[in-house]
Amino acid sequence: MGAMINIKEFKNTTLKPLHxxxxxxxxxMGATLAFLGIKNCMPLMHGAQGCASFTKVLFTRHxxxxxxxxxxxxxxxxxxxxxxxxxxxxxxxxxxxKVTPDLVGLFTTGMTETKGDDxxxxxxxxKEKQKMVYVHTPDFEGGLESGWSLSVQNIITQLIAPCARxxxxxxxxxxxxxxxxxEVEKLKEALELLDFEVLALPDLSDSLDGxxxxxxxxxxxxxxSVAQIEALGDAGVVITVxxxxxxxxxxxxxxxxxxTHLHFDSLMGLEASDDFYAKLLAYMGxxxxxxxxKRWRARLQDVLLDTHFSLGKAKIIIADExxxxxxLSKALREAGGTCEAYISxxxxxxxxFTCKVVIGDLEEVEKALSAADMLITNYHGxxxxxxxxxxxxIRGFPNYEQVGVALRxxxxxxxxxAFLCETANLLGHH
Amino acid sequence: MxxxxxxxxxxxxxxxxxxxxxxxxSGGCAFEGAQISLFPYADAVHLVxxxxxxxxxxxxxxxxxxxxxGENNTPLGYCxxxxxQDIIFGxxxxxADALSYIVExxxxxxxxxxxxxxTAMIGDNIDYTCKTAQDQFNIPIVAVxxxxxxxxxxxxxxxxxxxxLDALVGTREPDSIHPFGINLIGDYNVTGDxxxxxxxxxxxxxxxVSTLSGDGRIEAIQTAHTAKLNVIxxxxxxxxxxxxMQERYNIPYVSVSFYGKRDTSNAIRxxxxxxxxxxxxxxxxxxxxxxxxxxxxxxxxxHLMLKGKKAILNTGGNKSWxxxxxxxxxxxxxVATCVQxxxxxDVAIASEYVPIVFKNPGAxxxxxxxxxxxxxxxxxxxxxxxxxxxxxxxxDVNQEKKVSYGAYGGLENLAIDVCAALSNxxxxxxAKEAPWEL
Numbered sequence: 001m002g003a004m005i006n007i008k009e010f011k012n013t014t015l016k017p018l019h020x021x022x023x024x025x026x027x028x029m030g031a032t033l034a035f036l037g038i039k040n041c042m043p044l045m046h047g048a049q050g051c052a053s054f055t056k057v058l059f060t061r062h063x064x065x066x067x068x069x070x071x072x073x074x075x076x077x078x079x080x081x082x083x084x085x086x087x088x089x090x091x092x093x094x095x096x097x098k099v100t101p102d103l104v105g106l107f108t109t110g111m112t113e114t115k116g117d118d119x120x121x122x123x124x125x126x127k128e129k130q131k132m133v134y135v136h137t138p139d140f141e142g143g144l145e146s147g148w149s150l151s152v153q154n155i156i157t158q159l160i161a162p163c164a165r166x167x168x169x170x171x172x173x174x175x176x177x178x179x180x181x182x183e184v185e186k187l188k189e190a191l192e193l194l195d196f197e198v199l200a201l202p203d204l205s206d207s208l209d210g211x212x213x214x215x216x217x218x219x220x221x222x223x224x225s226v227a228q229i230e231a232l233g234d235a236g237v238v239i240t241v242x243x244x245x246x247x248x249x250x251x252x253x254x255x256x257x258x259x260t261h262l263h264f265d266s267l268m269g270l271e272a273s274d275d276f277y278a279k280l281l282a283y284m285g286x287x288x289x290x291x292x293x294k295r296w297r298a299r300l301q302d303v304l305l306d307t308h309f310s311l312g313k314a315k316i317i318i319a320d321e322x323x324x325x326x327x328l329s330k331a332l333r334e335a336g337g338t339c340e341a342y343i344s345x346x347x348x349x350x351x352x353f354t355c356k357v358v359i360g361d362l363e364e365v366e367k368a369l370s371a372a373d374m375l376i377t378n379y380h381g382x383x384x385x386x387x388x389x390x391x392x393x394i395r396g397f398p399n400y401e402q403v404g405v406a407l408r409x410x411x412x413x414x415x416x417x418a419f420l421c422e423t424a425n426l427l428g429h430h
Numbered sequence: 431m432x433x434x435x436x437x438x439x440x441x442x443x444x445x446x447x448x449x450x451x452x453x454x455x456s457g458g459c460a461f462e463g464a465q466i467s468l469f470p471y472a473d474a475v476h477l478v479x480x481x482x483x484x485x486x487x488x489x490x491x492x493x494x495x496x497x498x499x500g501e502n503n504t505p506l507g508y509c510x511x512x513x514x515q516d517i518i519f520g521x522x523x524x525x526a527d528a529l530s531y532i533v534e535x536x537x538x539x540x541x542x543x544x545x546x547x548x549t550a551m552i553g554d555n556i557d558y559t560c561k562t563a564q565d566q567f568n569i570p571i572v573a574v575x576x577x578x579x580x581x582x583x584x585x586x587x588x589x590x591x592x593x594x595l596d597a598l599v600g601t602r603e604p605d606s607i608h609p610f611g612i613n614l615i616g617d618y619n620v621t622g623d624x625x626x627x628x629x630x631x632x633x634x635x636x637x638x639v640s641t642l643s644g645d646g647r648i649e650a651i652q653t654a655h656t657a658k659l660n661v662i663x664x665x666x667x668x669x670x671x672x673x674x675m676q677e678r679y680n681i682p683y684v685s686v687s688f689y690g691k692r693d694t695s696n697a698i699r700x701x702x703x704x705x706x707x708x709x710x711x712x713x714x715x716x717x718x719x720x721x722x723x724x725x726x727x728x729x730x731x732x733h734l735m736l737k738g739k740k741a742i743l744n745t746g747g748n749k750s751w752x753x754x755x756x757x758x759x760x761x762x763x764x765v766a767t768c769v770q771x772x773x774x775x776d777v778a779i780a781s782e783y784v785p786i787v788f789k790n791p792g793a794x795x796x797x798x799x800x801x802x803x804x805x806x807x808x809x810x811x812x813x814x815x816x817x818x819x820x821x822x823x824x825x826d827v828n829q830e831k832k833v834s835y836g837a838y839g840g841l842e843n844l845a846i847d848v849c850a851a852l853s854n855x856x857x858x859x860x861a862k863e864a865p866w867e868l
Binding site: 016018019021024025028048049050051052053058065070071072074076077079090091092110111114138139140212218380383400 | 483510
């Protein structure tokens, strides 16, 4: 039975009953990216074919790279009478006819969660045939960040072998979904400079970094191998970057209590970078860093001073995933920028913001834009910035118009220099 | 549902609106097809009733241009953002509230409401909610039932066409009826393709009554029943709509393509021949001769560069032959074309234009490129790496392209792009071995 419409009643509610120009990307999309950070993996989206198709097209255009993904292609009949295992086993059979994945990452969509499919049971039935990880990622909950995080959590609980040893110099790095492939690489390098053996989970640094490869994108083209994941149990330290993946580190330490968890909400700007080195040095019981780190810190000090003239007078609106919006606002605040952040959904990181933060869509962003100088958001901001004559910095997903998205480096001392200069230059030339 | 008597494949009991295969499927779902077919109506709001995904990943992705002077709704994304709460209690109230919000803030000419997998599954009574709101707000509010799981993109386009036919066509009478009025069906005016040939048709004396849906208007499509001819432009999925309009309103239809010189001229001839008016036919021939002469002159400078070059095509359905024809018109030899996503009609037509048609690009494309010493690959963005790997030139011809390749004018754009790709040293350069590999 449909609902009667009552305009008066609706006017009294403050919540908008719809999204206009949504900021939100879905959980299954986050899961897709997480599984693309595992070598020779096939992300398998359990839903109608469109979910996987939309995801594939968006990331293909964003990264300018082939994206491996398959779908269980639920149709009007299997939507009603199959509990999931028929479509899933058929999908695995058809995938393995063509390629030999080391792992199939199986995750759900809104429709298959609404039906209530038993994906755990489906993977158990296939356990002899194909190594799989299953994740529940309905798209009517959470978003890009939580889909990525839930996948990592399930990889940790389902794949990593029990281990009693601990290696103090082995670091497990868990980046959040917003870090670019090169940022993951730079982070690994920074840790290697401190004499850690580093493994990132997921590791997009050599899978979606835009290298010219020989593969057709039938499976993920790089990343951490399944064998390396299985052997992660002896990591002495687990480093989580971004509030959305904090729980992954906590989960790891629950399973492997001998490991130390170091969490960072952000790695952008001077304070966050200082905090990174402070915590790591404390863990290592050391006081010395390589000279290149010192030099970049001094450069960032200088960049902060060079950019504070323009940034200090700027009003900047940020609309992005929560972890990214937080990191951007924190870095801009350091140079005196006035920020207002818009995020697509609730997140634990909201409490950490030092500027106004609103849960909203790009319609709300547009309303606030007239009073601002600059907009930082995804590709959809182009039309808005153009219409309102504002400076624009494109960050987040998707970014269809620009090239080199995967090569962006905006973290730690060095990357923060690049970020502040780019932002100040855009403001200056606007 | 999967039978369409106007589709030739039904004679052989094969279905081109096939069920997708789990684990071996690419391409969009029915919702995407519906969206592609109707979003170009810029004067209507397109509200997606479902979780944020379907729209969150797909809004503002197609460059379908419009001349509408009000707020252009095509690049905007409206979505009810169904959450767990709504799944438990039903999403009808949220949909009703969203409709009144849209009417209050946007004042559109109509609202299309797209059902999605989740809202179909939980059994929201979308028809009732739309009907109630339509009666209350006095604008057409059309429910489009093409949730993703019912099938492929083509099926969704077809369902969207039928929704328009049932809810909008015939609901308004025009001031006057033109003797040579046509509806353009299935051209979405991507990068302004339609604007390449629409002025030419008008110069000949043909009136465009309505379009589905390139640069379309709700008020125009409501009068579509008064056209004398339906012209399907490269869109097999909307043949159902045209067949039903023939049955209901006695409007015949022709199927044409405006890609390439020959096809554009033949398309114009098909349209005027359908009317059978001698004066109109003569006028068309004069205009065709004039346009072709202009084009030949403009293409002269590219001819040297393009002569004898070999190409392979990997595109969606009708483009498998329409772009092939366009390439041949600028002097390129088309060695093979991919018909993976084409209907049987398309495969048959493609075979007339191109010697080799293939179905499995992953396996066959690299082999064909080597065998025939192909110079250039024209395909959607996803095939770029095939070309790079083979160190041959590449042109992106899918829906995300930036310029129109349509009709006479677009052919020059195609020639420019193909020449630019062929003369670019980058494909050879990236093939160079690294110093440590020598």
